Amino acid sequence: MASRILLVFFAALHVSVNVEAQVAGTISGYIRDESGAVVPGVDVKATMLGQKVTRSTVSDETGFFNLLAMPRGNYVIEAQLPGFATERSTAELTAGQNLRVDFKMNLGQLQEVVEVSAAAALVETRSATMSGLVDDRRVQELPLNGRNVVELARTLPGITDVQASQEMGSTRGGPTLIVHGASRGQNNFTLNGSNFTNFSQTAGFNPPPPDAVQEIRVQTSTFSAEYGNNAGAQVSMVTKAGSNDFHGSVWEFHRNDKLNARSFFQPRRPKQRQHQPGASAGGRLLPNKLFYFGSFQALSNRAEAGSSQALVPTDAQRLGDFSGLSTALRNPVDPITGRAFADASGASCVSANVINPNCISPAARSYLDRFVPRSPTGVVVKLTPSPLDAYNWVTRFDYTVSARNNVFVHYFRDHYHRTSSGGNIDYMNQDSLTDVKQYAVTDTHTFSPAFLNEATYSFMNAQSFVQATGRVPPRDMGINLDEGYLGVGMSLNVTGQFNLNFPGPERQGYRNWHWRDTMTLIRGSHTLKWGYEGMYVNFDLVRGNGARSATFTGTRSGSAMADFMLGAFDNVSFGFGAADSFPLLWKHQAFFQDELKITPRLTLNAGVRYEPWLPWKQEFGRYTSWAPGVQSVVKPDAPPGILFVGDAGVPDKTVEKDLNNFAPRIGFAWDLFGNGRTVVRGGYGMYFNHISGTSVHAAEAPWTGTVQLFSGRIEDPFGSLNRSLPPSGVPISGEFGCVKINQFPGLQCPLYPLPLNFVYNWRWPRPRFTTSISHSSVRLPTT
Structure with a gap:
C-alpha cells in the first residue's frame, strides 16, 4: 500500500x-x-x-x-x-x-x-481542492480523434499524459492519465457517481461518446475526505439527462482511403473504411416527474494495418535446392548420438547446398503446403486486415419521487469485437471480444433543508475473450505434441524469414459490486459530512499455459530456412498446466469531514478518511511458499520444499493487511479582500493507493511451467532428445500458486510489508493566467 x-x-x-x-x-x-x-x-x-x-x-x-x-x-x-x-x-x-x-x-x-x-462568482472561495472542468462546450467543439472524451483531460493544467484509445482491447485496458507526476495507475474514475475504475489494472473504463457526456471534472490534488481508493486524480464523468423539452442528435463520422498515400514498401494503398454512426435523445415521460435520456453509437472499421514482409522458400528451396544461397550449408548433428543427419539409407541429408528429399521434414512440408504461399522471388508483402466492430450505449432515467426525494438510474454497455492476424504469413487469426456492462442507481433524500442523504449502488460486469479463429492440432501437422489446456496450436519462427503465430486463448472476467452512502448536515457555521463506501471485486483470469513455439535460427545448418526444411529446431518452448487465477478483494471505507465557515471570508475544510487495506486473496487459496527439504502436510504427494496454504507458516495472501490507514485532510480558503476575486488557499492530505489485481497474476510451479528444448527434431521434440512429455492438461489438484522463494531452509517467507511513499506538490497559480509553478517529488522507503 x-x-x-x-x-x-x-x-x-x-x-x-x-x-x-x-x-x-x-x-x-x-x-x-x-x-x-x-x-x-x-x-x-x-x-x-x-x-x-x-x-x-x-x-x-x-x-x-x-x-x-x-x-x-x-x-x-x-x-x-x-x-x-x-x-x-x-x-x-x-x-x-x-x-x-x-x-x-x-x-x-x-x-x-x-x-x-450570470451572478455566480468566478472564483471558488470555500475550498482548497484543485480541479478542472471539461464542460459541454469543450466536449462538443474540441477536435477528438477516436471520440474518447477522457482524451480531453489533457487540456487541463497539471495533466501531462493521457492514454485513451478508441477501444479497450480487454478488461485490463482502458484510459489512464498522469496527474502532477503521479503514476498513471493511481486515478479513480466514476460515471454518474458510480465507480468506473478497473481495479484489476487501476485504469478506467471507456466512457460513453461525446454526445452523451455532459462534462468531466478532474480533481487533481487536496481533495476532501469524501474521496479515496487512489492517491492520484479523481475523474468524474457525468452523462446528459432528460428534461421537459425533447432534445436529440444524430451523427455519422466517416473515414476512407481516398486521400491516403502508399508508402514505399507497400504494394498498394492500404484499404480503410470507417463508419461511426450514432444518435441520442432525451425528454420526459411524465411532466416534471420522469425523464429519460439514451445514446447509441456504432463503429465499423475495415482498415488494413501497415505492411509486413516475409521471406518464404522459393520453389527450388521447397524441393531442398539451396544452391542459389551464397552461404555454404552444413549437415546438422544429432546432439544425442553425435552423428550427422542422414536418411534411412545412411545418405547425408545435406550435400553441396542441396537437402536430400528424403530428409525434408514432413512437418515442414505440411506447414508449407497449407499456410506458406509460393513466391517466385521468395518475397511476400502482406497488408494485414484488422476489422473492428463495436457499439456503445447508455440509458438514463431520472425520477422526482417528491419534493424531498430524487432517484436516477443508468445502464451502460460497451462492446468490442476485433479480428487480427498473427505473424507476417496468414496462419491463424485472433478473435478478441470485450463486453462491459454497468447498472447503477442513486437516491437523494432531503430530510430537511439542512439534512440529506445520498446513496449509490452499482454493479460492473466486464468480460473479454481471446481465441484463435480455428484449430491446428500439432499432431495433425506431423508434430508429436498435443494442443494442451484450452487448445493451443504451434507457433513457428524462422528467424529473418517468416513467422506463424498462434494466439493463446484467454478469458478475463471482472465484476465489481460498489455501494456508497453519504449524509450531510448543516449546523450553524458547520457543514458536516460523513459516509461509508464498500466494494467487492472479483477478477477471473483463465488462460492455459499451453504455448508451444519452435524457433529455427540457422545455427544447425547455417541457414534458418534450411533448418526449417530439415526440421532441425534451435529452440522449442513447451508450456503445460493451467495458469488460471481467481483473486478476490473486499474494501470497506468510512470518512468524516467538516466545512467550517470561521468568518464570511475564511473557510476551513477538515476531515479524515479511514481506508483499511484488506489484501487480494485467491478464491481457492492458491498461494505457495518454498522451504527446501520440508514436506507439505496439506499435499503430501507434492515435491519436498513446496508448501501450500494450510501448511505451517504459509499465509493465504501476498501482503499484510493494514488496519491503521487513517488519512487526515485539511485545507482552507481565504477570500483575501472579501470581494470573491482573490483567494488564498492551502491544503494538506494523505491518500492511499490501491494495489492492482495484476499483483497476484503469476503462472508458477507446481501447477504450471515451461520446458525449453534445444537442438532437437521438430517431428518429435521430446523423443528426439530422449525426454518424456510433461503433463499438458490441468493437474488433478487444479490449483495455482504465487510462489515466494526463501533462500534459507527452515525459514518461512514473511509477508511483504506495505511501504509508504510520499508525493509533495507546491503550486502558485496566478490571477487570470494559466501559468503555474509546480514541484513534485517522491520519497520511497529504504528498507
Missing part, C-alpha cells in the same frame, strides 16, 4: 472548485442589504429549468445560505423577504461545483423582481 501526502499553498484568482458530491453540486452565497449589512431569514429557492427540481432554504444569522446535493443544470435562484423586492438570478451549476451566488436585497414589494444574470 502506498500513501500520498500533498502540501499545497497558493494565492489565486482561479476557477477551482470543491466537489461536494460525485455528481451533484452546491449553491451557496451571502445576502446583504443596500447598506452591506447581512440579511438573515431570507427564503431562497432554486429551480432547475430542465426538470423543474426545486430546493429551498433560509439564510442564517450571517446572511449565508447553502443548498446541498443539487443536480447539475441551469437554475433560477430567487431570494424573498417581506419588505424587500424579490431578487432573481440565473446560473449554471456543473457537476461537483460549489457555486457561489450572492444577493443584494433592495427595499420594495415581493411582487417587484430584480433580475440578475
Whole structure:
C-alpha cells in the first residue's frame, strides 16, 4: 500500500472548485442589504429549468445560505423577504461545483423582481481542492480523434499524459492519465457517481461518446475526505439527462482511403473504411416527474494495418535446392548420438547446398503446403486486415419521487469485437471480444433543508475473450505434441524469414459490486459530512499455459530456412498446466469531514478518511511458499520444499493487511479582500493507493511451467532428445500458486510489508493566467 501526502499553498484568482458530491453540486452565497449589512431569514429557492427540481432554504444569522446535493443544470435562484423586492438570478451549476451566488436585497414589494444574470462568482472561495472542468462546450467543439472524451483531460493544467484509445482491447485496458507526476495507475474514475475504475489494472473504463457526456471534472490534488481508493486524480464523468423539452442528435463520422498515400514498401494503398454512426435523445415521460435520456453509437472499421514482409522458400528451396544461397550449408548433428543427419539409407541429408528429399521434414512440408504461399522471388508483402466492430450505449432515467426525494438510474454497455492476424504469413487469426456492462442507481433524500442523504449502488460486469479463429492440432501437422489446456496450436519462427503465430486463448472476467452512502448536515457555521463506501471485486483470469513455439535460427545448418526444411529446431518452448487465477478483494471505507465557515471570508475544510487495506486473496487459496527439504502436510504427494496454504507458516495472501490507514485532510480558503476575486488557499492530505489485481497474476510451479528444448527434431521434440512429455492438461489438484522463494531452509517467507511513499506538490497559480509553478517529488522507503 502506498500513501500520498500533498502540501499545497497558493494565492489565486482561479476557477477551482470543491466537489461536494460525485455528481451533484452546491449553491451557496451571502445576502446583504443596500447598506452591506447581512440579511438573515431570507427564503431562497432554486429551480432547475430542465426538470423543474426545486430546493429551498433560509439564510442564517450571517446572511449565508447553502443548498446541498443539487443536480447539475441551469437554475433560477430567487431570494424573498417581506419588505424587500424579490431578487432573481440565473446560473449554471456543473457537476461537483460549489457555486457561489450572492444577493443584494433592495427595499420594495415581493411582487417587484430584480433580475440578475450570470451572478455566480468566478472564483471558488470555500475550498482548497484543485480541479478542472471539461464542460459541454469543450466536449462538443474540441477536435477528438477516436471520440474518447477522457482524451480531453489533457487540456487541463497539471495533466501531462493521457492514454485513451478508441477501444479497450480487454478488461485490463482502458484510459489512464498522469496527474502532477503521479503514476498513471493511481486515478479513480466514476460515471454518474458510480465507480468506473478497473481495479484489476487501476485504469478506467471507456466512457460513453461525446454526445452523451455532459462534462468531466478532474480533481487533481487536496481533495476532501469524501474521496479515496487512489492517491492520484479523481475523474468524474457525468452523462446528459432528460428534461421537459425533447432534445436529440444524430451523427455519422466517416473515414476512407481516398486521400491516403502508399508508402514505399507497400504494394498498394492500404484499404480503410470507417463508419461511426450514432444518435441520442432525451425528454420526459411524465411532466416534471420522469425523464429519460439514451445514446447509441456504432463503429465499423475495415482498415488494413501497415505492411509486413516475409521471406518464404522459393520453389527450388521447397524441393531442398539451396544452391542459389551464397552461404555454404552444413549437415546438422544429432546432439544425442553425435552423428550427422542422414536418411534411412545412411545418405547425408545435406550435400553441396542441396537437402536430400528424403530428409525434408514432413512437418515442414505440411506447414508449407497449407499456410506458406509460393513466391517466385521468395518475397511476400502482406497488408494485414484488422476489422473492428463495436457499439456503445447508455440509458438514463431520472425520477422526482417528491419534493424531498430524487432517484436516477443508468445502464451502460460497451462492446468490442476485433479480428487480427498473427505473424507476417496468414496462419491463424485472433478473435478478441470485450463486453462491459454497468447498472447503477442513486437516491437523494432531503430530510430537511439542512439534512440529506445520498446513496449509490452499482454493479460492473466486464468480460473479454481471446481465441484463435480455428484449430491446428500439432499432431495433425506431423508434430508429436498435443494442443494442451484450452487448445493451443504451434507457433513457428524462422528467424529473418517468416513467422506463424498462434494466439493463446484467454478469458478475463471482472465484476465489481460498489455501494456508497453519504449524509450531510448543516449546523450553524458547520457543514458536516460523513459516509461509508464498500466494494467487492472479483477478477477471473483463465488462460492455459499451453504455448508451444519452435524457433529455427540457422545455427544447425547455417541457414534458418534450411533448418526449417530439415526440421532441425534451435529452440522449442513447451508450456503445460493451467495458469488460471481467481483473486478476490473486499474494501470497506468510512470518512468524516467538516466545512467550517470561521468568518464570511475564511473557510476551513477538515476531515479524515479511514481506508483499511484488506489484501487480494485467491478464491481457492492458491498461494505457495518454498522451504527446501520440508514436506507439505496439506499435499503430501507434492515435491519436498513446496508448501501450500494450510501448511505451517504459509499465509493465504501476498501482503499484510493494514488496519491503521487513517488519512487526515485539511485545507482552507481565504477570500483575501472579501470581494470573491482573490483567494488564498492551502491544503494538506494523505491518500492511499490501491494495489492492482495484476499483483497476484503469476503462472508458477507446481501447477504450471515451461520446458525449453534445444537442438532437437521438430517431428518429435521430446523423443528426439530422449525426454518424456510433461503433463499438458490441468493437474488433478487444479490449483495455482504465487510462489515466494526463501533462500534459507527452515525459514518461512514473511509477508511483504506495505511501504509508504510520499508525493509533495507546491503550486502558485496566478490571477487570470494559466501559468503555474509546480514541484513534485517522491520519497520511497529504504528498507
